Amino acid sequence: MKSILMAFVLVSAGAASVAGVSFGVPDELVKGLSRLGTGAQKQSRVELAQAQQSGQGAQQTQTQDAEAGQRGPVVDESALRYFAARGDTARLNAEIARLRALYPTWTPPENPLAVPVNEDRQLEEMWALYSQSRFADVRAAIARRQQEDPQWIPPADLVERLEVAEKRAALVAASNAGRNEEVVRIGAETPSLLTCSDADVLWRVAEAFAKIDRLQRAKDAYGYMLDNCSDAPIRVATVQKASTVLGYADMQDLLARERTGADGVKEFDGIRSDLARRFVGEGDGDPAITVAPAYLKIVEKLVADEGLASDALLLGWYYLRRDQNAAAEPFFRKARATEDSASASQGLALILLARKMPAEAEEVMYAWRTSSDQAMQTYLAATANLLALDPLPKLDPKVLNRIAQVTLEEKSPETGEQFGWYALAMNQPRTAEEWFSEVLKWKTDYEPAAYGLGVARLRLEDRAGLAAVKQAWGGRSQRIARLGEEDTSGEAAPARRDGAERAVRSERRVPARERTVEERARTVEEGAAGPQRAVRAARREGAVNCRTTTRDPGGLSPVSALSLGWCLMEINRPMEAARAFEAALAGGGRVSSDAAYGQSLAYLRAGLTSEAAVAATKAKLDRSRGAELQAAILADRAVSSFRAQRYRETLVFLDQRSQFRAEPADLMVMRAYAYKNLGMRMDAQRLFEALGETGRQDAIRALAEMRTERNARR
Template sequence: MKTSIVAIAAVMTTAIGVAGLTDGGFLRQNTNKFTGSPEPVTAAAVPENGAGVGRSSAPQFTQVAQAERPSDEKAKSAKPQPIVDESALRYFAAKGDTARLQAEISRLRSLYPDWVPPADPLAVPQNTDVALETMWRLYSEGRYAEVRKAIAERQAKEAAWQPPSDLLERLNVAEARARLVNASELKQYETVISVAASTPSLLTCSEVDVLWHVANAFAETKRSERARDAYLYVLKNCENTPERLATVQKAAAVLPYATLQDLLAYERTNQEGVPEFESIRDDLARRFVAEGDEDKALAVDPKYVQRVERLAETGGTASDALLLGWYQLRRDNMSAAEPWFRRAHDKEDSASASQGLALTLIARKAPAEAEAVLYPWRDSSPEALATYFAATANVLAIDPPLALDAAVLARIAQETTTGRDAATAQQFGWYARALNQPATAAQWFATALRWKPDDEPSAYGLALSRDQLGDKDGVAEIQRLWSGRSERIARLGEVKETLDEINRAQVPTAERQRSQPQPSTRTTVVTEVVEQPVTQRPRAGGTTQKAVRTGAGCRTTINPTGLAPQAALTRGWCLMDLNRPLEAAEAFEVALQAPASQIREDAAYGQSLAYLRAGLTSKAAVSATKSTQSRGRIDELQTAILADRAIAAFDAKRYREALLFLDQLGQISTRRQDLMVLRGYSYMNLKRFEEARRVFEALAATGNRDAMQGLAAVEATQEIWPNKN
């Protein structure tokens, strides 16, 4: 079938078109329509400049031309030869530009199928039109603006003169290509798509780099299917092996896992039987497993996971083991994840390896080892610190209590007071009570309540400790403060049971009082609380959760694993009403096994709220992904998680990080005044006084006392640093 650039352009316009490029129709038609496109070459037919083109002082162009000549030359010579402008051939041959010479021969043969290339392009007669020769020379050097200028000047002098249509066509295409590439570099992706739509002759195998730019523009504008079509066109129609390989590499950087599998289906096998993409197969497998690390729902083909496993086992790099560890952890395969994290940790101790290993150890109920592993990396990220405090709370909650080394207790106590972690402080209280140290226990419970005033288990522990110390007035004060909110606090003293029996019956499993050891058999001393004040710290409100069930039927502690999912869900909400979040989280975990999607959704939501109330923000974030949620619930959980992380970052004096969380929070939620105060103090601690002043002034105008104090602090601080802005 006769082919030509005009015919190809028509097909491209039909298949693509301006509307198709802009509304998602790129290459929607059958790509076999493009098989008549010019034969691919090793370089673009119309590069934007002459840089990087091979040159030689005495090129053998006769062989190049002969390779393009038809086999039946005698039959061709009998036909009338068309008039073909061969001047471009001469220029490319004279410059030693074999790539563009071959591209030009292919182009002319597409336009004129009966044309026979000259045996020696250097023998092509030089055009007698010196001015036109100059224009061709400027074009071949990529000086397109000068070509336009020369054309305009000649037309001004010679009104009847018209430039050759071939020169104008090539110039238009070259300029369009330059505009497209420039727009791509400037990230003007809609312009890239528009230029490509108006210049379909660019979208061929001779211009693979243009196709790459167009595909990337589609990907950056969230049209991955259209990007897929562009990359797929190259793999279906183009023959250059390095370009095909580069196409897959570029596609892998912007396309999701499932879409990329469509492209890999077009892999070819070379004459030696080796798949053409084998050289990048390891990197692709790593990329796919990494995507699985981020998306728990992504089902990565086992062959990719197994390939990374072989790499981790033979190459011995920590990064491959880490990929596998997080992949398995995201899917709750803790027993499979631990060996990979341990391998990575042993090979190269890092924050990621330590955090992952600690999470698996906590799940395996080995919190003491988790604390030791993560302690050096506890401040590497908010997530690492949250995991560390989960380990500390769990290690103190072991029943019977562990005989911890004094140095370990001291560092846990120090980190607890520095990080103001209410959950660990509460567990210190129960630990002290198990060692028959009611005074120390009371101090820890009181500290936990200062950090988390709505923590009912800490209030109950404080009431028990004060009662044991004989502080009747102190017990009465707690009962007054918790009147109507905690039945067990209200009834303290009415039941004639020992304190140990009360705790075993009513304190949550992870928080209950331990059986007290004999003084003669235990000498461990719990470190006392030495709370370090946080200067310039606003009073930030905690996360508010809604009570959705009555708490009348769950006062007694039981193991929820034997409950039916619906019963476990009901018990979880009941425990939330009693402010026993860790026990509620265990009940919700059982409910997550339900076959009914609505029960799973409610259980994931409830478990997220429970962990938020317990101060375990990272666990709350993980729980939120265990089932689909409504838009309202997603926003509620994201708001609570970001708020908690902002407060934790501020408490850790990571003020820039706190501002980052507050900025993210502002995108999904209306601004809370207490968090705006937090923003003001973050600015002030970063010595960005003018920004702090603006925040405090806006809040102070509403009567906010914290903001008024912040404004006064800004004034006082600027007296010390008057030139800071």
């Protein structure tokens, strides 16, 4: 059997037996236990207590041992009678399991009530305190008894059970406090805790392994329970708990242990729908996951039978992430028809944009543009693409005015630039000049707007204005430096107009810079500075200067295209950088890896989280880069889900993210609010309290709000 966590005790052979099953001891646990002074030569407290109770000479002991060998092991069964007399079935079964583990040849009495009555009233009181989990009081009672009667020795069974109970309490406390290494250590020291009769302890240990990035050990722990525990509710709960910490592939291994009843019903059928939802949701966040068709069909049936918009959205996003727009579109439309939302509208808008239907995308997103940063970026992507259509679209003045208002409010360089070209195409150079000038106020290093400004002034025959643009930008942009140079004849003005017309037509054929769904919350992700450092550090040989000239990456070598990509990232032109990195992917080896990493960063900066996830799969990344990107992508997903009020989905993404990076305070605040909105008020309060102790004002305010709400309900 696999070497898994449940092998928590050191004996001379290096393995332990629990309920008849042997487990190997992980090397790291061996080292930890050795440091704690637990070794093969250490005599157990039970053996010491039994030796003290005997009080006889060596010869008498040998005689008793011989007799015991003939009769079987001497087992203290007083606890059995105590729990049976009080009708405590759970503790009775746990005690039987414990004694069987300690004494494999022992047979439980058919009637525990027939076990001789303990005439020791003080000892009975100690057992009563133990049954109430008042372990400190048991210790105090033992100490008083020994003080009164120095010859009295507490029963070995009581001592052992008391120690195990205290260990269990310590393990639960460590688990509740998030001290996961301590949970694993205590479990290793106390193998008698790790039985199916106390599933909660096994669940806590498995979860602790997951939280210290030991997912294989966590999977083994859950697998042990499915292999050895027979209680149906425990088995179902084990799968449910495992699904919150393990990924799709690991869960398939666990589900392979499913049992089929005599009636042909599979034991996990009752939670199959929830599992399918979770798996498809995980596929939404990771395009590399291919969810089995059976799960997709389950969710499709849920959409048909229950008609929930949330189920339709799961499928819509799953198919959209995989560029299966035709499959995704009906589900987004179904979701909008059932319960219109920003998420449903964003998904449909992206499909409409891919189909070159920006007018419809603008119409879909306008009502939702202010619901989140992602929604606004999706709307602006639609507006920029709409204004860039060729041939020129004839827009309703109402639509044109609302696009202009939003562009000015949001200070969107991309849409503002397209307004400039739109005005030039409508033969309104003065309006175009105003738009390009405004864009340069919003983004002073935005070369396309500077070029447009030069073209507008060329059209207006503003020689001084054009000269000013060329003087400011000529050293950074070759096309601006050459603007108007074709004017060599005497008919200067017509030539300038022709040059400007060609520039307008050429520029309008350039696809608008699309900023689509998943604009990441910059203040949330602690890694925002990391990619900036990576941009500066990653430029290598084949350096290309993108500040003074505009280059087509298709004509460059992969190394030069890679350098161009980093250069464009430095001057904050991520979409152009993404195209350069795409060209660099052909380089192979380290160049391809750097290109995939750079393209992911470029898409993240542009707000294209799904594209960033796809880019990360185009070449093999080292572990640290992969973890960085996954953490950023999952943070975006969590923020998006939270803003869409999908709080359970928010927690799933946050839990997945925590496997790659520690959770920063901002995301912890969001987690606490998700708990609160799901009715998990105690979990929310504990997290807000912990954050409040660090001085976070938002957490302190949240605590005050919760107290006010609690008082109002009284």
